[in-house]
Amino acid sequence: MVALEKEPGWERVRSVLRDGEPWMTLVNLGEVAYIVERNHGTVVADAIFADLLADARPDGSPAIQFVPIDHTLVRVAASLKAGGLSYAYAFAAAAAKRLGCPVLTGDPEFSAAERAGVQVE
Numbered sequence: 001m002v003a004l005e006k007e008p009g010w011e012r013v014r015s016v017l018r019d020g021e022p023w024m025t026l027v028n029l030g031e032v033a034y035i036v037e038r039n040h041g042t043v044v045a046d047a048i049f050a051d052l053l054a055d056a057r058p059d060g061s062p063a064i065q066f067v068p069i070d071h072t073l074v075r076v077a078a079s080l081k082a083g084g085l086s087y088a089y090a091f092a093a094a095a096a097k098r099l100g101c102p103v104l105t106g107d108p109e110f111s112a113a114e115r116a117g118v119q120v121e
Contacts, residue, residue: 018062024095028092029052029053031088067095073095083112083116092105096113
């Protein structure tokens with residue numbers, strides 16, 4: 001959402017989406033879809049949803065890889081939720097923890113993830 005709304009740090013997110021190795025969970029894809037639909041309508045949400053799922057993204061950027069949601073990831077997310085994160089954010093943080101990479105976010109709520117040892121950028 002940071003990149004779409006051009007919030008602080010959006011250039012870094014766009015850079016990773018275009019040139020990096022972007023990862024997310026399907027839970028977080030759903031969160032993107034509902035926020036875009038709420039703010040920009042169903043047509044825009046459907047287009048962004050399809051773009052983010054595409055194996056060959058329309059702009060030539062790398063496909064987003066999806067972290068499998070298994071019982072271990074659910075348990076880590078539940079623990080992060082207990083520590084103060086929203087459930088969707090807990091999945092993003094759990095995925096980052098599994099991958100050993102930072103969560104890219106501008107949301108101060110992720111300070112709870114940092115306290116749990118998740119890298120946040």
